[in-house]
Amino acid sequence: MIHEDSKALLEIRGLRATVNGIEILKGIDLTVRSGEVHAIMGTNGSGKSTLAKVLAGHNAYQVTGGSITFEGNNLFDLEPEERARAGLFLAFQYPIEIPGVSNSHFLRLAYNTVQAQHGKDELDPLEFEDFVREKMKLLDMNPDFLDRGVNEGFSGGEKKRNEILQMALLEPRLAILDETDSGLDIDALRIVTNGVNKLATKDNAIILVTHYQRMLNYIVPDFVHVMQAGRIIKTGGKELALDLETRGYDWVGAEYHAAAEA
Amino acid sequence: MSAVLQNLVNQPYKHGFVTEIESDIAPKGLNEDIIRLISTKKNEPAWLLDFRLKAYEQWLKMEEPKWPNVKYPKIDFQAISYYSAPKPKKKLNSMDEVDPELLRTFEKLGVPMHERAALAGVAVDVIFDSVSVATTYKQKLAEVGIIFCSISEAVQMHPQLVKQYLGTVVPVGDNYYAALNSAVFTDGTFCFIPKGVKCPMDLSTYFRINTEESGQFERTLIIGEEGSSVSYLEGCTAPKFDTNQLHAAVVELVALDNADIKYSTVQNWYAGDENGLGGIYNFVTKRGLAKGVNSRISWTQVETGSAITWKYPSCILQGENSVGEFYSVAVTNHYQQADTGTKMIHIGKNTRSTIVSKGISAGHSNNSYRGLVRIAPTAAGARNYSQCDSMLIGDKCGAHTFPYIQVRNQQAKVEHEASTSKIGEDQLFYFAQRGIGSEEAVSMIINGFCKDVFQQLPMEFAVEATKLLEFKLEGSVG
Numbered sequence: 001m002i003h004e005d006s007k008a009l010l011e012i013r014g015l016r017a018t019v020n021g022i023e024i025l026k027g028i029d030l031t032v033r034s035g036e037v038h039a040i041m042g043t044n045g046s047g048k049s050t051l052a053k054v055l056a057g058h059n060a061y062q063v064t065g066g067s068i069t070f071e072g073n074n075l076f077d078l079e080p081e082e083r084a085r086a087g088l089f090l091a092f093q094y095p096i097e098i099p100g101v102s103n104s105h106f107l108r109l110a111y112n113t114v115q116a117q118h119g120k121d122e123l124d125p126l127e128f129e130d131f132v133r134e135k136m137k138l139l140d141m142n143p144d145f146l147d148r149g150v151n152e153g154f155s156g157g158e159k160k161r162n163e164i165l166q167m168a169l170l171e172p173r174l175a176i177l178d179e180t181d182s183g184l185d186i187d188a189l190r191i192v193t194n195g196v197n198k199l200a201t202k203d204n205a206i207i208l209v210t211h212y213q214r215m216l217n218y219i220v221p222d223f224v225h226v227m228q229a230g231r232i233i234k235t236g237g238k239e240l241a242l243d244l245e246t247r248g249y250d251w252v253g254a255e256y257h258a259a260a261e262a
Numbered sequence: 263m264s265a266v267l268q269n270l271v272n273q274p275y276k277h278g279f280v281t282e283i284e285s286d287i288a289p290k291g292l293n294e295d296i297i298r299l300i301s302t303k304k305n306e307p308a309w310l311l312d313f314r315l316k317a318y319e320q321w322l323k324m325e326e327p328k329w330p331n332v333k334y335p336k337i338d339f340q341a342i343s344y345y346s347a348p349k350p351k352k353k354l355n356s357m358d359e360v361d362p363e364l365l366r367t368f369e370k371l372g373v374p375m376h377e378r379a380a381l382a383g384v385a386v387d388v389i390f391d392s393v394s395v396a397t398t399y400k401q402k403l404a405e406v407g408i409i410f411c412s413i414s415e416a417v418q419m420h421p422q423l424v425k426q427y428l429g430t431v432v433p434v435g436d437n438y439y440a441a442l443n444s445a446v447f448t449d450g451t452f453c454f455i456p457k458g459v460k461c462p463m464d465l466s467t468y469f470r471i472n473t474e475e476s477g478q479f480e481r482t483l484i485i486g487e488e489g490s491s492v493s494y495l496e497g498c499t500a501p502k503f504d505t506n507q508l509h510a511a512v513v514e515l516v517a518l519d520n521a522d523i524k525y526s527t528v529q530n531w532y533a534g535d536e537n538g539l540g541g542i543y544n545f546v547t548k549r550g551l552a553k554g555v556n557s558r559i560s561w562t563q564v565e566t567g568s569a570i571t572w573k574y575p576s577c578i579l580q581g582e583n584s585v586g587e588f589y590s591v592a593v594t595n596h597y598q599q600a601d602t603g604t605k606m607i608h609i610g611k612n613t614r615s616t617i618v619s620k621g622i623s624a625g626h627s628n629n630s631y632r633g634l635v636r637i638a639p640t641a642a643g644a645r646n647y648s649q650c651d652s653m654l655i656g657d658k659c660g661a662h663t664f665p666y667i668q669v670r671n672q673q674a675k676v677e678h679e680a681s682t683s684k685i686g687e688d689q690l691f692y693f694a695q696r697g698i699g700s701e702e703a704v705s706m707i708i709n710g711f712c713k714d715v716f717q718q719l720p721m722e723f724a725v726e727a728t729k730l731l732e733f734k735l736e737g738s739v740g
């Protein structure tokens with residue numbers, strides 16, 4: 001929801017980034033204010049996940065130009081774990097498996113780290129167990145997942161739910177959901193998006209990365225951006241997503257190039 | 263590695279002359295006269311001298327094993343001095359005299375204050391009254407009839423027991439290093455648990471070694487009589503330095519009917535520097551004989567040190583229904599090499615063995631698991647379960663698994679599972695994205711990986727082992 005008095009949470013200016021010497025992001029500008037929901041759409045390989053990982057600070061990506069401020073601070077001054085503690089959350093497109101590390105232990109450590117950051121009380125294993133079970137109900141998750149290794153042997157959809165469970169635990173200021181909808185069946189999508197909506201407040205913001213309009217029926221965006229070849233080539237309201245659904249992406253690219261040549 | 267420790271480790275052996283035979287350090291080299299000298303100096307009975315000479319005779323005919331997956335320059339056995347009189351370690355007068363590098367390590371490992379002092383060689387009475395602790399400990403054991411002393415003392419005080427069991431599990435000519443050890447061992451530990459006695463506490467070498475050094479050819483003999491049980495802890499998490507590069511120990515365990523011997527090791531010998539210079543060669547023969555019915559021998563080891571580790575704690579399951587266990591974590595970093603594993607020899611009916619091996623390699627190191635499961639024709643109903651997992655940190659290290667399985671009985675069941683995994687950047691990034699730094703992340707992953715082994719360790723040992731691994735792998739990721 002767009003508010004009159006909302007503050008800029010994230011400001012990206014002229015962001016360029018490379019991986020293995022190849023430039024992937026070629027000048028991104030984006031402002032996200034608290035309370036807003038932004039959707040980033042675009043074809044495969046347009047750089048959406050790269051943008052998400054650059055924001056989270058993955059060291060495989062080199063920032064070669066531009067600036068990012070997060071709540072007024074230079075994001076590049078922060079290590080990945082500091083960004084997370086400052087409230088920047090990424091729900092991964094492909095959550096990785098960490099065999100042998102129990103999910104409940106991992107979730108509790110992540111939760112307590114953020115609690116400590118805010119000077120709040122940490123929870124012991126028993127307290128946490130009760131707390132996390134409540135959150136799991138919200139996402140219709142079986143508590144058995146607590147005893148498994150982190151994402152170990154989870155199905156695609158189960159991994160995505162586990163990501164949103166972490167979002168629910170950590171209550172980030174800015175959540176970037178990278179194709180959280182892919183791999184979810186229609187019921188799961190409803191449950192998960194419902195969970196995300198419950199977490200949305202006027203003080204935080206969400207960036208949804210998706211291919212499909214489908215998810216945007218449940219989480220209604222304030223802005224829709226189209227990415228192509230490392231740039232945001234068009235920005236519109238929620239109607240833009242519907243347009244894309246019926247007309248595809250080609251026309252946006254054609255329009256952009258025509259404008260660039262004019 | 264500080265210069266002080268470097269010097270300590272790389273100190274050349276002192277030169278000696280024939281005329282110095284009467285002095286405290288024998289001249290370099292090995293021959294019958296040196297062995298006679300050792301035996302005389304230690305005031306040994308004739309049978310023990312015979313034992314040594316037989317071993318020496320066999321050793322002369324043997325060759326250094328070439329099959330382990332390790333590389334090192336040829337050892338000049340004539341350049342080693344095989345005897346120096348047991349003397350108290352050089353005492354320092356306060357903690358201020360201890361090398362700061364060593365203190366930093368103690369700090370990291372959380373070694374208790376009084377142990378730090380003892381381990382660093384500070385006169386312990388400055389810090390606490392160790393003598394009284396050791397004495398109470400000895401008294402408690404004596405009350406139940408347990409003998410726990412140095413093997414030299416046992417040779418003097420309990421010669422019949424030593425004679426009855428020494429070399430019965432690891433014969434003098436068993437292998438090259440065992441033969442060498444049998445010829446020249448100077449000290450070690452002896453432990454005897456009489457019939458029906460459950461040892462009231464973990465026996466730890468820490469309480470035994472504070473007066474003298476055991477030397478580079480250590481000999482250990484543990485006997486559990488019928489229905490007895492004991493848990494023995496060898497080593498400690500604090501780093502151990504020695505001027506001797508080659509260490510070749512022999513450990514023999516004998517479990518009679520219904521006896522239970524649990525042997526836990528945390529090995530942290532100096533491993534050489536990050537360029538692979540220096541470090542101890544640890545060539546150990548450890549073997550347990552589960553002789554009686556329902557007896558059990560359990561090895562748990564956490565191997566983190568040494569430039570080269572060559573060791574296969576084994577079980578000979580002779581008694582019906584006897585049980586053998588091997589739980590191992592072996593960590594190698596920098597240029598360390600480890601070739602370790604176990605042998606489970608099933609002879610008796612319905613014997614069971616479990617092998618859980620976890621190898622962690624980082625840096626440029628090489629970590630091999632080598633295990634033999636042999637089921638003899640007599641071992642009807644024998645069962646073995648083996649699980650060998652390797653974890654790689656970085657892409658310059660190696661992990662290898664060499665399982666040998668020989669089954670000569672149709673009614674036996676042998677299962678083997680193996681896996682290799684890697685701590686990847688993306689795993690660490692996942693942790694970081696949830697606010698968890700890389701050190702904590704690695705520690706969680708490693709602990710998860712080693713859980714099945716750490717569970718076997720006595721409680722405080724497990725806590726220390728966890729920290730030790732973190733310390734050993736510090737800086738290897740991220």
Ligand SMILES: Nc1ncnc2c1ncn2[C@@H]1O[C@H](COP(=O)(O)OP(=O)(O)O)[C@@H](O)[C@H]1O
Pocket residue numbers: 019020024042043044045046047048049050051060
């Ligand atoms: N680690 C990498 N190494 C090489 N190329 C990469 C790497 N990561 C991403 N790319 C390339 O960057 C481009 C953008 O990828 P990505 O950001 O994942 O796209 P999207 O999420 O929009 O589908 C693709 O062409 C992809 O192949």
Ligand SMILES: [Mg+2]
Pocket residue numbers: 048049050093178179
């Ligand atoms: Mg993507």
